[in-house]
Amino acid sequence: MITLGTLVVALDLLGTFVFGLSGGTVAVRRGLDIFGVLVLAGAAALAGGVVRDVLLGATPPAALDDRRYLLVALGAALTAFLFHPVVNRLLKPVMVLDALGLGLFAVTGCRKALEHGLDPLASVLLGVLSAVGGGALRDLLVTEVPRVLREEIYALAALVGAAVVVAGQGLGLAEGPVLIAGVVAASGLRIVSVLRNWSAPRSPWS
Amino acid sequence: MITLGTLVVALDLLGTFVFGLSGGTVAVRRGLDIFGVLVLAGAAALAGGVVRDVLLGATPPAALDDRRYLLVALGAALTAFLFHPVVNRLLKPVMVLDALGLGLFAVTGCRKALEHGLDPLASVLLGVLSAVGGGALRDLLVTEVPRVLREEIYALAALVGAAVVVAGQGLGLAEGPVLIAGVVAASGLRIVSVLRNWSAPRSPWS
Amino acid sequence: MITLGTLVVALDLLGTFVFGLSGGTVAVRRGLDIFGVLVLAGAAALAGGVVRDVLLGATPPAALDDRRYLLVALGAALTAFLFHPVVNRLLKPVMVLDALGLGLFAVTGCRKALEHGLDPLASVLLGVLSAVGGGALRDLLVTEVPRVLREEIYALAALVGAAVVVAGQGLGLAEGPVLIAGVVAASGLRIVSVLRNWSAPRSPWS
Numbered sequence: 001m002i003t004l005g006t007l008v009v010a011l012d013l014l015g016t017f018v019f020g021l022s023g024g025t026v027a028v029r030r031g032l033d034i035f036g037v038l039v040l041a042g043a044a045a046l047a048g049g050v051v052r053d054v055l056l057g058a059t060p061p062a063a064l065d066d067r068r069y070l071l072v073a074l075g076a077a078l079t080a081f082l083f084h085p086v087v088n089r090l091l092k093p094v095m096v097l098d099a100l101g102l103g104l105f106a107v108t109g110c111r112k113a114l115e116h117g118l119d120p121l122a123s124v125l126l127g128v129l130s131a132v133g134g135g136a137l138r139d140l141l142v143t144e145v146p147r148v149l150r151e152e153i154y155a156l157a158a159l160v161g162a163a164v165v166v167a168g169q170g171l172g173l174a175e176g177p178v179l180i181a182g183v184v185a186a187s188g189l190r191i192v193s194v195l196r197n198w199s200a201p202r203s204p205w206s
Numbered sequence: 207m208i209t210l211g212t213l214v215v216a217l218d219l220l221g222t223f224v225f226g227l228s229g230g231t232v233a234v235r236r237g238l239d240i241f242g243v244l245v246l247a248g249a250a251a252l253a254g255g256v257v258r259d260v261l262l263g264a265t266p267p268a269a270l271d272d273r274r275y276l277l278v279a280l281g282a283a284l285t286a287f288l289f290h291p292v293v294n295r296l297l298k299p300v301m302v303l304d305a306l307g308l309g310l311f312a313v314t315g316c317r318k319a320l321e322h323g324l325d326p327l328a329s330v331l332l333g334v335l336s337a338v339g340g341g342a343l344r345d346l347l348v349t350e351v352p353r354v355l356r357e358e359i360y361a362l363a364a365l366v367g368a369a370v371v372v373a374g375q376g377l378g379l380a381e382g383p384v385l386i387a388g389v390v391a392a393s394g395l396r397i398v399s400v401l402r403n404w405s406a407p408r409s410p411w412s
Numbered sequence: 413m414i415t416l417g418t419l420v421v422a423l424d425l426l427g428t429f430v431f432g433l434s435g436g437t438v439a440v441r442r443g444l445d446i447f448g449v450l451v452l453a454g455a456a457a458l459a460g461g462v463v464r465d466v467l468l469g470a471t472p473p474a475a476l477d478d479r480r481y482l483l484v485a486l487g488a489a490l491t492a493f494l495f496h497p498v499v500n501r502l503l504k505p506v507m508v509l510d511a512l513g514l515g516l517f518a519v520t521g522c523r524k525a526l527e528h529g530l531d532p533l534a535s536v537l538l539g540v541l542s543a544v545g546g547g548a549l550r551d552l553l554v555t556e557v558p559r560v561l562r563e564e565i566y567a568l569a570a571l572v573g574a575a576v577v578v579a580g581q582g583l584g585l586a587e588g589p590v591l592i593a594g595v596v597a598a599s600g601l602r603i604v605s606v607l608r609n610w611s612a613p614r615s616p617w618s
Binding site: 260262328331338342346350351352355356358359360362408411 | 439440443444445446447448449450451452462466469471472473476477479482492493494496497500552553554555
Binding site: 027028031032033034035036037038039040050054057059060061064065067070080081082084085088140141142143 | 466467468469525528530531533534537538544548552555556557558560561562564565566567568611612613614615617
């Protein structure tokens with residue numbers, strides 16, 4: 001029987017792994033060496049959660065306090081380093097991994113904020129920040145404009161996932177299914193929007 | 207009758223709005239979509255205050271804890287998105303908005319640091335950090351060298367505004383007028399220096 | 413007689429100075445004005461320690477709480493500004509200064525983490541973060557890919573220095589010599605690896 005606590009940690013570690021894989025894959029594509037792969041995978045995997053925990057005042061952050069996060073990030077880096085062709089055979093792997101991490105961290109970040117007593121609006125924002133932080137640092141470190149700015153439906157997808165968590169709590173629904181629904185909503189919206197080329201409105205003046 | 211507490215919050219929210227407007231305007235000029243505008247406006251509006259509060263250990267930061275900051279940042283983003291030509295008709299709007307935010311955050315950041323018991327020198331530095339943080343993140347996110355580095359009299363203007371606050375407190379002057387004098391000094395110095403093309407010394411060896 | 417506490421602060425301030433000098437030298441080379449030199453020197457000198465202290469929840473960070481850090485960073489900026497040719501006559505000055513700062517901060521950061529009760533693995537990671545944080549911010553501010561990603565043996569050198577500290581504590585060795593050995597190991601490995609052009613393995617697939 002999976003408890004709720006186990007589910008939340010599992011989602012968070014899974015987000016750490018897929019973001020780490022996205023960072024490691026970007027690093028290999030750029031021809032970085034093993035240490036560059038470790039750094040970029042670590043930044044992508046851990047930065048979002050670190051930002052979340054620092055903003056909540058929950059220091060030291062889980063990434064430092066709970067050894068599993070580090071080991072998972074390390075595993076993601078080594079997987080990207082050693083099995084690059086396998087990862088690369090996925091359809092648009094960086095996009096898909098990044099979308100999964102986005103949904104997972106939006107949901108776990110929002111939930112942790114609610115647990116710490118932040119109000120719903122602030123909790124949604126913290127979910128979005130946790131979700132976009134790791135990917136933004138990954139992209140900035142290789143001096144690319146982060147995809148949260150370049151890409152259509154991205155911050156919105158994270159926001160939808162976090163909003164599902166807030167709404168589910170407000171309606172008193174069972175938390176486990178709500179968390180999974182949030183991940184599916186956020187990651188699904190992100191992936192579908194890329195594959196279908198959905199675009200968001202631009203300012204009529206731009 | 208305006209109390210001092212009201213004045214400080216009003217200055218801080220005004221800084222949030224004008225920095226948000228500067229971020230939103232940069233985003234519209236770059237042709238980003240509505241979510242990119244929200245992200246860049248939010249980053250410019252809130253990052254300086256978040257850095258300030260995290261460094262003071264005042265977590266969660268006001269940007270998350272007090273709903274008005276989020277709403278003001280959102281309003282700035284929507285204003286930039288919808289009324290870009292109006293904003294753009296201002297003289298050098300990004301520069302002017304950025305200069306106003308610079309002065310407002312230098313003053314409120316320095317005051318908050320003094321309140322938390324930091325010594326005068328550290329309080330001035332924290333004022334400067336709050337003032338330059340949001341604009342620096344805005345510029346980094348679109349991979350531009352932040353104007354704190356590119357531009358002459360910028361960090362200096364923030365430093366002057368913060369120093370006015372410290373000096374006013376040291377001299378026991380009425381705090382309301384001192385805060386406003388600090389904003390006028392910092393923002394004014396910044397704007398005049400751009401319009402008159404003042405420049406700071408370069409290393410004789412550069 | 414030098415006490416251990418004095419030695420640790422001395423190493424930390426020395427790291428602050430050499431990182432500040434590296435930031436100031438980069439700024440002068442780029443033709444930035446005096447305020448740009450101050451900002452880049454300050455960012456390089458102080459960011460690593462600030463990240464370390466924020467992650468440990470030790471706020472306000474030493475860089476704000478202890479005036480010596482600010483004064484040392486200021487001194488480094490002015491030295492770079494005024495004596496650029498002297499600094500520049502050193503062999504690859506930015507690399508050497510950066511390597512020294514890397515070793516010094518890896519060691520003091522790891523030690524501070526152990527003192528705060530983090531486990532060995534997390535303490536090594538925090539040492540690495542303190543060591544690479546200042547240089548990464550310096551490089552990002554001028555929109556360069558940070559050398560922690562560009563360069564071979566860099567994060568590894570910091571990791572070796574931090575590991576020496578953890579191992580020394582585990583073996584119960586006298587702390588003073590262990591700290592110095594860690595600095596020598598990290599900075600030495602970094603410098604030798606650049607001079608000898610050592611390279612780290614790349615992914616067979618990159």
